[in-house]
Amino acid sequence: MARYARVKGSIALITLTNPPVNALSAAVRRGIVESVSRALKDEQVKAVVFCGENEKFCGGADIKEFSGSMSGPPLVPMIHSIEAGEKPMVAAIEGVALGGGLELALGCHYRVANTKARLGLPEVTLGLLPAAGGTQRLPRLIGIPAALELITTGRHVSAQEALQLGIVDQVAQGSAVQAAMELALSVIGVCVCMLCVYVVCVCIYCVCVTGQPLNPRRLSLRAPVWAPDVDGVCDAALAQVKQRSRGAMAPVACVQAVRAAAMLPYSKGMERERQLMDTLFRSGQARAMQYAFFAQRNAGKWSLPNGSQWNNTRARDVQRAGVIGLGTMGRGIAVSLVKAGISVVAIEMDAKQLESGKKAVTAMLQRDAQRRGVSPPLHLLTFTLSFHQLRDVDLVIEAVFEDMNLKKRVFSDLCKVLRANALICTNTSGLNVDELAAVTDRQPLVVGMHFFAPAHVMKLLEVVYGSRSSPEAVATAMALGKRMEKVCVAVGNCSGFVGNRMLKLYLDQSVYMLEEGATPEQVDQALEEFGFAMGIFKVSDLSGLDVGWRVRKASGLIGPDVDPVKPSRWRLGRRYCPLPDMLCQQGRFGQKTGRGWYLYDSPGSKEAKSDPEIQTFLEDYRRKYGIIPRRITSQEVIERCAFALANEGFRILEDRIAASPEDIDVIYLFGYGWPRHRGGPMFYAGQVGLSVVLEKLEHYHRVHPDVPSLEPSRLLRRLVAEGSPPIQQWKSHIKNLRSHL
Numbered sequence: 001m002a003r004y005a006r007v008k009g010s011i012a013l014i015t016l017t018n019p020p021v022n023a024l025s026a027a028v029r030r031g032i033v034e035s036v037s038r039a040l041k042d043e044q045v046k047a048v049v050f051c052g053e054n055e056k057f058c059g060g061a062d063i064k065e066f067s068g069s070m071s072g073p074p075l076v077p078m079i080h081s082i083e084a085g086e087k088p089m090v091a092a093i094e095g096v097a098l099g100g101g102l103e104l105a106l107g108c109h110y111r112v113a114n115t116k117a118r119l120g121l122p123e124v125t126l127g128l129l130p131a132a133g134g135t136q137r138l139p140r141l142i143g144i145p146a147a148l149e150l151i152t153t154g155r156h157v158s159a160q161e162a163l164q165l166g167i168v169d170q171v172a173q174g175s176a177v178q179a180a181m182e183l184a185l186s187v188i189g190v191c192v193c194m195l196c197v198y199v200v201c202v203c204i205y206c207v208c209v210t211g212q213p214l215n216p217r218r219l220s221l222r223a224p225v226w227a228p229d230v231d232g233v234c235d236a237a238l239a240q241v242k243q244r245s246r247g248a249m250a251p252v253a254c255v256q257a258v259r260a261a262a263m264l265p266y267s268k269g270m271e272r273e274r275q276l277m278d279t280l281f282r283s284g285q286a287r288a289m290q291y292a293f294f295a296q297r298n299a300g301k302w303s304l305p306n307g308s309q310w311n312n313t314r315a316r317d318v319q320r321a322g323v324i325g326l327g328t329m330g331r332g333i334a335v336s337l338v339k340a341g342i343s344v345v346a347i348e349m350d351a352k353q354l355e356s357g358k359k360a361v362t363a364m365l366q367r368d369a370q371r372r373g374v375s376p377p378l379h380l381l382t383f384t385l386s387f388h389q390l391r392d393v394d395l396v397i398e399a400v401f402e403d404m405n406l407k408k409r410v411f412s413d414l415c416k417v418l419r420a421n422a423l424i425c426t427n428t429s430g431l432n433v434d435e436l437a438a439v440t441d442r443q444p445l446v447v448g449m450h451f452f453a454p455a456h457v458m459k460l461l462e463v464v465y466g467s468r469s470s471p472e473a474v475a476t477a478m479a480l481g482k483r484m485e486k487v488c489v490a491v492g493n494c495s496g497f498v499g500n501r502m503l504k505l506y507l508d509q510s511v512y513m514l515e516e517g518a519t520p521e522q523v524d525q526a527l528e529e530f531g532f533a534m535g536i537f538k539v540s541d542l543s544g545l546d547v548g549w550r551v552r553k554a555s556g557l558i559g560p561d562v563d564p565v566k567p568s569r570w571r572l573g574r575r576y577c578p579l580p581d582m583l584c585q586q587g588r589f590g591q592k593t594g595r596g597w598y599l600y601d602s603p604g605s606k607e608a609k610s611d612p613e614i615q616t617f618l619e620d621y622r623r624k625y626g627i628i629p630r631r632i633t634s635q636e637v638i639e640r641c642a643f644a645l646a647n648e649g650f651r652i653l654e655d656r657i658a659a660s661p662e663d664i665d666v667i668y669l670f671g672y673g674w675p676r677h678r679g680g681p682m683f684y685a686g687q688v689g690l691s692v693v694l695e696k697l698e699h700y701h702r703v704h705p706d707v708p709s710l711e712p713s714r715l716l717r718r719l720v721a722e723g724s725p726p727i728q729q730w731k732s733h734i735k736n737l738r739s740h741l
């Protein structure tokens with residue numbers, strides 16, 4: 001699907017038509033090949049302009065095709081024939097030119113973008129590399145260091161930055177198509193002037209039909225971009241990507257391909273690009289990352305058990321919001337709201353807290369504005385001690401201390417001042433949303449909005465619907481989260497919702513392994529080698545060990561009857577590990593106190609160091625309880641952590657707390673640092689093989705019968721019994737499971 005038109009007498013305008021992003025599907029590629037051939041044959045046509053329908057140039061190759069058998073004209077020769085075409089080719093970039101879309105533009109002789117356009121080669125985020133010449137043409141255009149940075153990060157650049165880098169020749173204020181046609185006319189216009197005659201005279205190696213030499217514009221004809229420091233630059237990039245995305249193959253392959261552009265002639269570089277792509281394309285990592293791409297988008301298509309969903313429920317417009325509590329969470333939430341253009345009334349309980357909250361929020365907004373070269377939208381903020389200032393807000397997000405009674409008090413106070421139709425949202429990380437809603441006069445208008453710390457940075461938002469939350473309230477919270485640039489997932493109400501409910505079991509396994517013989521360093525190393533940016537014990541130190549301690553106290557797991565010298569390892573009918581409590585009793589709360597599972601130079605410092613005291617403490621502990629330590633392998637660490645997570649994920653699906661395995665994976669990818677090249681815990685379970693996961697869980701449950709959460713879930717057993725269908729089909733099996741209950 002590409003539309004061909006002749007405009008302004010001598011220009012062929014080829015429009016890619018495959019909404020919403022004009023991805024280069026087989027039909028689009030076919031359309032382009034036919035249109036280019038037609039333009040080259042048509043003697044009236046002197047130049048060609050490429051553009052995309054609906055002011056979007058092109059979002060790249062059609063990712064959906066990657067999972068099937070690829071047919072239609074391949075991209076590489078298609079782009080080559082454009083570049084080799086003997087008429088000037090101009091790309092008119094509006095909206096996006098990403099991946100194969102930018103590669104198509106790089107095959108053109110000229111590129112014009114409008115001010116709003118974004119360009120990039122994001123293949124690395126799909127576990128791939130730009131394999132339609134991107135790794136060879138871009139370095140020849142902008143040099144090795146800049147190309148390495150763009151290709152290994154997949155970052156999108158603005159039109160202005162693209163101009164500075166030399167990716168585009170011109171930035172148009174208005175229509176890029178119009179500007180591209182003018183550029184094309186000026187290029188071919190040279191043929192009728194004196195200068196052209198001169199150009200034709202001197203150009204003996206290649207002339208376009210009108211006389212303007214095109215060879216200098218053909219990037220593939222440029223020599224390799226070798227420079228004395230190239231090896232050093234590539235080595236540094238390699239070290240950086242290995243550190244940044246542990247275990248991910250694509251960034252490493254991207255560096256290797258760009259290095260080839262420095263060393264080899266174009267044709268050999270293209271061979272290298274192709275070899276590297278062949279390996280990536282077939283890899284489980286690419287499948288995982290492409291799954292993650294679609295899972296993220298599908299999470300926005302939420303549905304509730306009652307049939308309400310994203311496309312049949314209207315969200316309310318939110319212009320003005322209240323934030324109650326300016327602790328770490330409230331501050332981040334206020335910043336995100338203001339950045340989304342929403343007026344915020346921020347409330348604290350006492351003047352000192354209010355002042356320090358105000359300072360922090362203002363500073364965060366100022367820093368952000370400075371980075372973006374704009375002025376901070378401080379006029380959108382009101383700081384106050386008075387609930388009455390909330391009388392005209394559309395919605396309130398409560399972010400006070402995680403204490404049910406305190407939250408209930410706040411909720412009932414809110415009802416006294418808010419408009420009758422204002423929504424009340426709670427930023428609880430796991431308390432019962434129904435119980436909170438029950439103290440209000442508006443249960444349908446109460447939902448959870450569970451942000452992750454720091455809330456102005458972390459992408460994930462769990463939108464928690466209670467049993468009486470209205471679809472409109474859910475739609476409003478989801479739309480608001482999207483405006484705040486969050487990845488929103490709608491989840492049901494249960495202790496810990498999805499993310500923290502699963503996290504508990506993952507934490508349990510980690511501390512059990514310490515009891516059995518592992519060290520925090522061993523467990524963390526195994527998890528980091530698996531791809532997590534940080535191991536679980538480093539994360540616990542960062543979040544603060546006291547947080548979980550308080551939750552365990554509130555839930556009755558820690559009480560006055562617990563022996564302080566030899567606390568019980570059996571509580572509420574199951575295995576319990578008192579190690580985290582014992583650390584807290586010693587004042588080891590993590591980074592904030594300079595000591596936790598690791599040692600830090602000073603309170604608040606970030607570099608975790610092994611602490612010999614912890615080793616001794618663990619040895620004493622095992623002796624006290626008569627535990628004979630054993631060697632725990634990295635494989636065991638990964639299996640026990642990852643399969644415990646997935647097993648609880650299956651239970652969450654059975655309980656319909658999450659609508660799909662994709663939603664669970666999105667939560668783990670965006671909120672808990674699960675490595676993207678592993679897809680998510682549910683995808684990972686499918687990739688390892690459900691029968692393997694079942695077998696392993698059965699084994700670990702046999703060895704640890706006092707850990708009921710290791711018992712394989714019914715859904716997992718059912719899926720294995722039904723032949724381990726692919727993850728996309730699990731949803732229908734959940735329905736079957738429920739109908740048999």
Ligand SMILES: CC(C)(COP(=O)(O)OP(=O)(O)OC[C@H]1O[C@@H](n2cnc3c(N)ncnc32)[C@H](O)[C@@H]1OP(=O)(O)O)[C@@H](O)C(=O)NCCC(=O)NCCSC(=O)C[C@@H](O)CCCCCCCCCCCCC(=O)O
Nearest residue numbers: 023059060061062063098099100122130131132278281297
């Ligand atoms: C473009 C965006 C920035 C738009 O964002 P926005 O927020 O506006 O919208 P959404 O993200 O919600 O998207 C809307 C809608 O569109 C779908 N979509 C988006 N992009 C694509 C796409 N590229 N393909 C298909 N579908 C797409 C999206 O899913 C939404 O659909 P829905 O149903 O939910 O409405 C944003 O969308 C974005 O960032 N998109 C991705 C951009 C990207 O990553 N592009 C790169 C693609 S990969 C690529 O281009 C590869 C090329 O370099 C080269 C390919 C060469 C191939 C050669 C193959 C050789 C293999 C050899 C192996 C041999 C193996 C063997 O022999 O076995």
